[in-house]
Amino acid sequence: MSSSHEAAPSPDFLAEEVRRYHHFIVLALWLAVVTGAEIVLIYLPIPTAAILTILTLMSAGKFFAVILWFMHLIYDKRLLFWCFFAGLALAFATYAALIMLFSVDRIDTRWFS
């Protein structure tokens, strides 16, 4: 069976894995902290635009942190990053276009004249 013929992982490889293991723990803690901060943030009495901006940045931060470290993209070949980013960018652009196209607000005539 092929797997039994595999060589044991090299020491360098193992050392790298141990380094990444510590990164994962630190990252998990940061993700928990940021999520907690988001929940606190929405209740703060500061302008809505400021909250939205900070919220977006925090979520984007979590998003890219998971992609780059948990999903290994920072350690992998750049092609994979661009493959994913193409889909992500297109999705975001489509979302932005759709929101702008439906720019007529307040069509809820039951509650607004």
Add this chain to the structure above:
Amino acid sequence: MSHDSHHAPVACKTELAPERSDLGLIRPDRTTGLMDWLTTVDHKKIGILYGAFAMFYFLVGGVEALAIRTQLARPDNDFVTARMYNQLFTMHGTTMIFLGVMPLSAAFFNFLVPLQIGARDVAFPRLNAFSLWAFVFGAFVLNASWLFEFAHLAGWLNSFEWHKALVYTDFAPANGWFSYAPLAGTFGQNGQALRFTGVGTDFWIIGIQVLGIASLAASFNFICTIINMRAKGMTMMRLPVFTWMTLVTAILIILAFPAITVALIELMFDRTFGANFFNPSAGGQPVLWQHLFWIFGHPEVYILVLPAMGIVSEVLPTFSGKSLFGYPIIVFSGAVIGFLGFAVWSHHMFTTGLGPVPTAAFALLTMAIAVPTGVKIFNWLGTIWGGRVRFTPPMVLALGFIWMFMCGGFSGVMHSAAPADSQQQDSYFVIAHFHYVLLGGVLLGLMAGLYFWFPKIFGRMPNAPIAYIASGLVVLGFNLAFGPMHYLGLAGQPRRTHTYHAGNGWEQWNYVATIGAYILGIGVFIAFVNLVWTAFRGKKCSNDPWDGRTLEWSLPSPVPEYNFAQAPIVTTRDAFFEDKHGSKRIGFENDGGEAGVHMPSQSWMPILASAGFLFIGFGMPMMAMGVPHAGWLVIGGLGVLFLGICLWALEGPGGYMLKTPTVSGTPAPAETAAH
């Protein structure tokens, strides 16, 4: 036992000893005949199957078209009822796009891409087979709606309780190939889910959904193959243009189909579970359907045309004896067309009241997309200019493509001016435009591909005089059919209406258009019949009858199972042509020969898993019909799909070693590459 092959290399797969997969079942590697075709993972056989089904469905769509044209030949005609007419134009469009053009393009992708990049198969052979069978079953589900419709018309369903309870009895889809909400959706408050149409729409929804899964699976496979399995020295900028266009098309598919998947899910939830995505009574926005559909729909038309452009980019250099003019620019414009294709979807919606800013933005972007297309046309002309042109059937068709597609492009640019479009929208002018690009463009391009590569696929040459006659009839017929429609559209004839009254001045050109349609049908029929006959009994020809430029022409015709006896090493674009006439030779890796090359094992799992789609495809419309216990059919289908996938994962990839002849004249040990 999993990844090893315990067989010594064999000369032919029928010599293999029976081998068991990880599940303990015997792998179907030694099968021949029908079982071989059902379990094949060979990209060439899969390509032939795609092509055969596509040609069949082209004829089905053609019959639907002729029924439409017969109905419209005379004013106030009653050849078909209004309802049947709606079903005909819906199925004609859906069949031609999803069951005709896309699978025929897939046939070319499957057969050619591994050969053109110097590989032995695609990255995931069983996934490739799964895509094929998902397409076959999805196509069957969609056309099964016709069977239900005919059964209904014949009165065979009258004794069933669920049939008596139906409000609408249209079993074949009748909403147009883009099935707009709110007609396709629901109305009513709080889950009343009252509908405007019968189960035809449900057949359409699930049919397109399954076909979408087939296309997506195939596209993931091809992107991976093209990026990851190129022969040594085959850099991206040495790829044949056809392979480049396949890559761009596959990227378009994986990014555009999710939009229609979501739209179909939302519509299905509206109809089946009483959701309100497009229900005006609850605040749903029917125009959202249009947006989501066309976010998919516009890239879809580039998915249809780019492969044909890739074919033309192969045919023109071969028969001009010159390399493609401006290769990097042609590749780049293909990519730009693909990218911009996502930015123009609302040009299908100029008359929906988007507002001046969005309308202007989409109009400008649509005009912009004409630029890379025009660049390609100039590059093609530059390819022919100064060459020694041979007017073989593929060349004649490719030249026809340039001219006819340009005509379609001109009417397209006329549409891009939103004020003009407000007159042209929903008139026969639109029909003229897209049939010029689809027939004059895509069909001529695909036919050029068929005549060009048939000798490679079957080792037999189609009869040239018949090819010229058929091509002539096709070009004459479609111009006669669709040329007058420009006038008819501007004279006010609306599309998708089953008849018209006399006295509008439309009678004469409708009659001419019908004659043209029949000529077109005869031409296509002659071409297809001749091609099928050729596959079995045509005159045998050499490996390289056209003095081809790309790697596939270096192989025997028909191509052996292992493709390349030894993996090639290339150092330039058009490597085979340079090998024959230039100074750069193709090298060969030190594989193959008596040690054999690795071939993927065949498998029952792809067809087994995709059979689940058959049950789901019938179950969902039957649920909508009110057939008791139909929901269990859907659940059963999901179970079959899941089971098939699990067994697929568990059986292991297997594989066996096939001996290949060594290329004569290859120096013994080392690779001859090196550049």
Add this chain to the structure above:
Amino acid sequence: MSDTAAAHEAPTSTGIEHKKLIMWLFLASDCMFFGTLISTHLLYRKLFPAGFTDAEGHQRFIQNLFSIELTSFSTFILLMSSFLMALAVSAMHKGQIKSFRRNVLGVIFFGLIFLGCQVYEFTHFYHQGLTIQNSVLGSTFYVLTGTHGTHVAIGVLWLILMYFYSFTGKLGGHVGALDVEVAGLYWHFVDIVWIIIFTAVYLVEYLGPNGIWGSGLPAAVK
């Protein structure tokens, strides 16, 4: 070349394994999929900021329905499951199959808790009067979060099968690590989609007096 060179072990033009590349392509496609679903929800929130009407005809606001505690809890659970998944992949790379099994079991367990929270949330909202049928909001909310939940369920099923497969002894070596890594990519993706959904669907409803969409709305019925 030895006959153990199955397709996924053969050298690739880019050096990236086929399975990894195809999973990233799938995730790019899934971005468009969720992007369109989330866009549908958000544009309907923009058009109808006032929420939904329940069976008695009262106007209800969504943030009175949402339970931020429950959703935050399930968000933490999913994030931690992502962390355990990364550990599982790491263990597999190091060849430590027992550690892999423990971590994967943790991911499955947390995934099931997340699904349980979703089911609880759905039934709670249903009893509070939000159904898929009585409003656009119900339709978009349930279909969006339900689709995400389905993705999680598929991931849990995949990991359960992988857990049992690891006992056959066939999951190991480079190929096994690759298979686990690919499953991990899918799981992490499901997590990052939830990060977006949590912010865009839940958190933004709590901003301002009546959510970010509303000012000048009439008083809410709790």
